Amino acid sequence: MTVTEDAPLTDEQLRDRVVTWLRDNLPAPWVEAIDTGDDQLLARARPQVEFNEWCARLGEAxxxxxxWPREYGGGGLEPGQARVVNEELSRYKVPRSFNVIGIGMGGxxxxxxxxxxxxxxxxxxMAQHKEIWCQxxxxxxxGSDVAGLSTRAERDGDExxxxxxxxxxxxxxxASFGMLVARTDPDAPKHKGLTYFVVDMHAPGVEVRPLKQMTGDAEFNEVFLTDVRIPDSHRLGPVGEGWAVATTTLMNERVALSGAGSSGGDNVGGGPVDALVAAAKAGxxxxxxxxxxxxxxxxxxxRVLKITNFRSAAARKxxxxxxxxxxxxxxFQAEHNQRLQNLAVDVLGSAALAWDQNSPVGGSVRGFLRSRANTIEGGTSEVMRNILGxxxxxxxxxxxxxxxAPWKDIPRSS
Ligand SMILES: Cc1cc2nc3c(=O)[nH]c(=O)nc-3n(C[C@H](O)[C@H](O)[C@H](O)COP(=O)(O)OP(=O)(O)OC[C@H]3O[C@@H](n4cnc5c(N)ncnc54)[C@H](O)[C@@H]3O)c2cc1C
Incomplete structure (x- = not known):
């Protein structure tokens, strides 16, 4: 069974369909753990689900x-109905693809x-987690003035x-593929001389060097492009219109980073606020x-974040x-999450020094450290305020x- 095979469903019919699919596809102990609220049983059931295989199955369904439209591997549902789907996926605590740059922005x-x-x-x-994407x-x-970028793309026949x-x-x-913006006309003003491509990250000339961050992870990288050849058929939008295409990606990035694309404000960052309240009461x-x-x-x-996300989903609907x-x-999400992480440290005291969010003492200094990036990634808070103004x-x-001014005449340091 997939999302919809027939006429539009009511929210309740859709919810039943998601739940039936989950119960048919998850291991029986997982379902039992959700039904009984037994977190230890859930922890024992988790290894029975292989992450890549599960994400593929979720995507195929x-x-x-x-x-997304069904012909492109989506469910063909309305944004309001997607919320119903996401609520059930969250309730069943199922793993989700980390291909968010693909699904949220590239798609x-x-x-x-x-x-x-x-x-x-x-x-x-992309939907089935079989090819990961980067931006x-x-x-x-x-960075903030990304339209000033210097990476050059020069035409050579069909490439x-x-x-x-x-x-x-x-x-x-x-990543298997990247969304690349490059300068194709240095004589044009900075926003006018850009073109947007899909690049194969395994093509000759693409070199990826991971950068380690203060959480100890290396989730981002430097990427060097040397004589990388891209077929013209992998251009998105007209030559010189890359800024308009990039704007589509950036608008969707803000939605993806605000939590609007998921089940909403309660599940962001370091965990639900309600869990922190429970910890404050217990401690x-x-x-x-x-x-x-x-x-x-x-x-x-x-709650305000959740309701604002509903409003924005309704506008898209x-x-x-x-x-x-x-x-x-x-x-709002970026600054709220930083306040929340600071608050978690104050509420949990020394337990907040635990590294892992799933530690028995319930803290997560890792979440605290990672939240520093929230006001930079996807456009800084200063830049968001400029856009809003x-x-x-x-x-x-x-x-x-x-x-x-022509881009080539703008003073730059590199
Ligand atoms: C965790 C993380 C993941 C990221 N992932 C990606 C990715 O996958 N792909 C990608 O392309 N990029 C990615 N970025 C880059 C991100 O988009 C940039 O860091 C961001 O846009 C800021 O650019 P910058 O770092 O060059 O800072 P700068 O633009 O140099 O800004 C420095 C400071 O000046 C301020 N500033 C700059 N211009 C203005 C202005 N006009 N008005 C007021 N203040 C201003 C900024 O707010 C900031 O405080 C990521 C960043 C982080 C932190």
Missing amino acids: GWATPT PTIMQWGSEELKHRYLPP LFSEPGA WVVNGQKVWTTLAHV GAWSDPVLRQRLVQAMIES SGRPAGPEGSITKL DRVLGLPREPDPSRN
Whole structure:
């Protein structure tokens, strides 16, 4: 059974269908653990599920990308219905693909700008966790002002030859494909001379060097591109229109990072706020009036985030693509999660020094450290505020003296 095989379902029918599929596909002890709330049984059942095989099965059934059209491996559901699906997947605590750059950003971009051939080739394996994707936008000399990037793509017959360096490229070390923005016309103003490509990360000339971060993980990388050849058929959108295509990716990135694409505000970052409240009650922190006030404030923020995400999903349901409201939730989610992580350290005390979120003492200094990135990744909070001032509040645009100058004449350090 897949997501829908027939006429539109009511929310309750859909919920039944998800639950039936989960109960048919999960090992029996897993289902029993959920039914009885037995976390120890669940921990014993987890090894019975092989991660890659499970993600593929979830994707093949359409549950990993419920709103994508069925012909591209999705579930063909409305955004509101996707929430029902995600609620049940969360309730059953099933593993989910980490291919979020593909599913959350690459997929919608290919859907909007790609040829039919590219859509059929790339979307199903992306949904099924069979091909991981990365985003090759930022460079050492271009982050917030990514339109100023220097990586060059030059036409050679039916191919493009790419040279340059990217940085901060999350998942590049495991990616099969990347979304690449490169400069094809240095004489044009910076936003006009860009073109967008799909690049094979295993092509000759692509070198990936992992960067270690303070959590000890190496989730992002430097990527060096030397004479990398990309067929013109792997271009998304017209030559010179790469900024418009990149904007589609960036709008969807903000939505993906705000939690709007998942089940909402309660499951973000270091775990549900409710779990922290329970820990505060068990450990005595709840009797401290200042901590209690901060906990209640965190609960309110998480509800506000959830409701704002519902609103933005409803707007998309009515046919509007992801718009600047993604910047509101991206900004709010990033700062809320940092406040929440700080609060968790204060509530848990020395237990917060435990490294693993699943440790018996319940802390997670790792989550605290990782949350520092929230206000940088996907556009910094300062940049989100600029976008909101400019596009939502209608304030005067930030001055940019280089905006209309040919890119090659703009002073740069590298
Ligand atoms: C965990 C993580 C994962 C990432 N993954 C990816 C990825 O997969 N792919 C990818 O392409 N990129 C990725 N990035 C890069 C990210 O998009 C950039 O770090 C971000 O856009 C900021 O760019 P920058 O680091 O060059 O900082 P800069 O742009 O140099 O900014 C430095 C400081 O100046 C401020 N600033 C800059 N311009 C303005 C302005 N106009 N007004 C006010 N303040 C300003 C910034 O807010 C910041 O505080 C990732 C970053 C992180 C932290």
